[in-house]
Amino acid sequence: MDKTKSLDEAVLLVQDGDTLALGGMTIYRRPVAFVHALITRDNPPQDLTLLAFTGGFASDLLVGAGLIRRSRTCYFGLETFGLAPMFTQAVREGRLEIIEESEASIACGLRATMAGVGFMPSRAWQGTDMLRVRPDVMTICDPYSDERLTAFPAIDCDVAVIHVLRADRSGNAVLGGNPTIDLELSMVAKRLILTAETVEDELPGPIDLPGLAVTAVVHAPRGAWPTSCYPAYPIDGEAILDYISACNAGQFSNYLLTSWIQ
Template sequence: MTVPLDSLDALAARVSDGAFVALPPDNSLCPVSLVRALIRRGVRDLHLLGVPISGFATDLLIGAGCVRSLTTSAVTLGEAGLAPRFTAAMKAGSLRLTDATCPAVHTALQAAEKGVPFMPLRGMIGTDLLPQRSDWKVIDNPFADAPDPIVLVPALVPDLALIHAAMADRHGNVWVGRRRELATIAHAARATLVTAERIVEGNLMEDERLAPGVISSLYVSAVAVAERGAWPLGLLDLYGADAAHIDAYAKAARTDEGFRAYLAAHVLAPMPKAAE
């Protein structure tokens, strides 16, 4: 193998305290099994980047005391409502939040992907958010004949991108289907750690049907097998989200006691094979 095939715990051990970590949203191959392993390891002081929004996995990490700061466009559990541990942390003042927009997050990662210090972006002129972001600069378009303000968004370079994939091969190529934004995260980050449902034989990059949905092993640092590794979130067309479980979490995590009970039952305790 050109890319190490690690255990889930070994993959978690690669995430150091204080790391800048990019996580995909709940509907886009989020590595929940790896997040649980990080909580069990006791990682601390993470700076999370929601790409472009945050959800269940981020709320788990915040509640477990793993997160110092968060850059994102939103934090939500979707139809299950507010993210309760995020909400509690913000009320307590224990979490530093940098507010963004979905286009700004993607643009910043695209700048890092291309190796440039910034990229221009329209659509934020006149918004309430722009004056709050001193790192976003407004200039006049140098190619326009008339005043034409445009925003420059600095590149975001995560230390690590964490993603889940439907499958990986023994060369370290991973298949994410149509979720090509995950390739942008991998290209932008200094390293990418991947959990995968299964390992397949052959080379995914050599399959004309699958190659368009593959992240090359050039951008993958290590892979661990994690069956149902997105649960209770869904994974493409392989399995749907466990709405009842997410709803139960949202209700339990409204209190410190309820969240601790959830952690004890579903994160710190050994997970049944079917759940993981």
């Protein structure tokens, strides 16, 4: 089945109040072209919950543009390049609700959803302050050993957007590097959008993501810029530093309008 769509068509699949998941990791293989098109579409969606293993460049754009009400990530920053400026500012000003996560809480939450159960047990978090800021996360008693365990709740996702190196028209895809949580996201998302460096008629396999659950495939060459898409291109570090400088000078909106050269 041919699932190819234009970027403008695909961004309409995100609706107000959705949990929007972004594939890739921090500054690697992020769906930046999609996020930029989402922000600049007529009537961009509001009140979104951002779900990402790590928040990075693309997530910071969404927060800066005011589309995100709450964020669930285990890390939100720009790695070696420093703090994510719009995220840091929004949290300081109390404009962004945080659902505190760790690697295990996201990983277990996705596994619970995939398994069709309400939670997955783990040893993580016991004794730390994480449970204090996540009163919804319950501690349970292992019925076999009596050990106290954390019951991480299942995580739902309305729409996931994953940038890939290669895709075919029916949505089978090769990631290129950094599997992160993309296969799991592709299995829990109700709608799944791929943006791809290249779109072919039919990938021979082996593949990293099956096309079965894919809603739309978008041809987006350099669609991860300025994050990397291994092995096609590395991180554009200068562009990320320029972004940080613009944000620090209070020029976020201006940056989107004038500095966006892909």
